[in-house]
Amino acid sequence: MPPLITNIYTADPSAHVFNGKVYIYPSHDRETDIQFNDNGDQYDMADYHVFSLDTLEGYPDSLPTVTDHGVVLKTEDVPWVSKQLWAPDAAYNPKTGKYLLYFPARDKEGIFRIGVAVGDKPEGPFVPDPEPIRGSYSIDPATFVDDDGQAYLYFGGLWGGQLQCYQGGHDKFDASWQGPKEPTGKGVCSLGARVGKLSEDMRQFTDEGVKDLVVLAPETGEPVPADDHDRRFFEAAWMHKYNGKYYFSYSTGDTHYLAYAIGDSPYGPFTYGGRILEPVLGWTTHHSIVEFQGRWWLFHHDCELSKGVDHLRSVKVKEIFYDAEGKIVTEKPQ
Numbered sequence: 001m002p003p004l005i006t007n008i009y010t011a012d013p014s015a016h017v018f019n020g021k022v023y024i025y026p027s028h029d030r031e032t033d034i035q036f037n038d039n040g041d042q043y044d045m046a047d048y049h050v051f052s053l054d055t056l057e058g059y060p061d062s063l064p065t066v067t068d069h070g071v072v073l074k075t076e077d078v079p080w081v082s083k084q085l086w087a088p089d090a091a092y093n094p095k096t097g098k099y100l101l102y103f104p105a106r107d108k109e110g111i112f113r114i115g116v117a118v119g120d121k122p123e124g125p126f127v128p129d130p131e132p133i134r135g136s137y138s139i140d141p142a143t144f145v146d147d148d149g150q151a152y153l154y155f156g157g158l159w160g161g162q163l164q165c166y167q168g169g170h171d172k173f174d175a176s177w178q179g180p181k182e183p184t185g186k187g188v189c190s191l192g193a194r195v196g197k198l199s200e201d202m203r204q205f206t207d208e209g210v211k212d213l214v215v216l217a218p219e220t221g222e223p224v225p226a227d228d229h230d231r232r233f234f235e236a237a238w239m240h241k242y243n244g245k246y247y248f249s250y251s252t253g254d255t256h257y258l259a260y261a262i263g264d265s266p267y268g269p270f271t272y273g274g275r276i277l278e279p280v281l282g283w284t285t286h287h288s289i290v291e292f293q294g295r296w297w298l299f300h301h302d303c304e305l306s307k308g309v310d311h312l313r314s315v316k317v318k319e320i321f322y323d324a325e326g327k328i329v330t331e332k333p334q
């Protein structure tokens with residue numbers, strides 16, 4: 001299928017239904033001379049656009065009209081940011097009537113933190129809080145508001161996402177970390193994503209702080225080991241609920257799968273369930289899952305429009321299906 005957005009390069013789409021429309025909050029990829037490296041320096045983004053569409057009826061036979069609402073936040077707007085506005089997400093807080101844009105970026109010391117910006121409309125503009133969320137770190141924030149109104153923030157990413165620098169604890173960033181980009185060795189546990197409850201205004205974590213999120217291997221009931229690159233968490237956390245179960249989905253990074261795991265609570269533990277999408281063209285794979293007009297949609301990206309340039313990605317959408325047991329049917333890229 002052709003990309004949904006072609007006027008600019010976009011990636012890491014977080015899709016939400018607000019006021020009967022789908023709003024897409026993606027990264028805005030741009031050209032750069034920075035060479036590809038494992039830190040992801042080539043993903044040198046400097047602003048965010050918001051997009052919306054009114055309907056996916058008739059898709060994929062007919063393509064939706066997508067509206068670009070323009071720039072809603074940029075590096076210069078945020079006092080604590082030095083560079084790299086990476087994968088964002090958004091949420092609506094019914095308690096305050098505000099929309100929140102969550103975004104990771106490097107602070108002035110080069111450490112990834114997660115910031116929040118507040119707006120009155122889903123399409124922004126958004127005014128950033130002057131400091132990042134206290135206790136936030138790493139990348140790829142994803143919000144989830146449960147049926148009881150409690151909001152959670154999922155996040156984390158290996159390698160350039162710096163998750164491996166926190167092996168000593170949530171508040172212990174080892175800036176001089178020179179070791180492996182993730183745990184290594186047979187039987188050693190992989191590093192999990194992180195999750196924290198959000199406060200009433202959804203601009204801070206609660207006093208509970210942040211917890212490790214565990215994905216279990218179904219055959220052992222033990223955490224997926226670090227050398228299981230086909231199944232271990234790498235980045236691109238997302239949470240959705242289907243038939244009362246919590247579906248945590250993520251990218252496996254260097255094996256390029258979108259995978260999912262199922263749990264009974266927003267904190268997990270989650271048991272690995274399978275793959276959602278086989279590898280697309282391009283190194284990264286990052287997605288969101290949303291129900292709209294009675295169907296379930298996977299928003300994701302690939303590099304077809306740029307003919308395989310890894311840091312110039314484009315957002316696509318694909319319908320997904322569940323089987324009778326609630327397993328997601330694996331899709332092939334199109």
Ligand code: FUB
Pocket residue numbers: 011012027040043086087139140157235236284285286
């Ligand atoms: O877009 C920059 C980074 O690439 C994201 O944070 C990752 O999830 C990967 O898609």
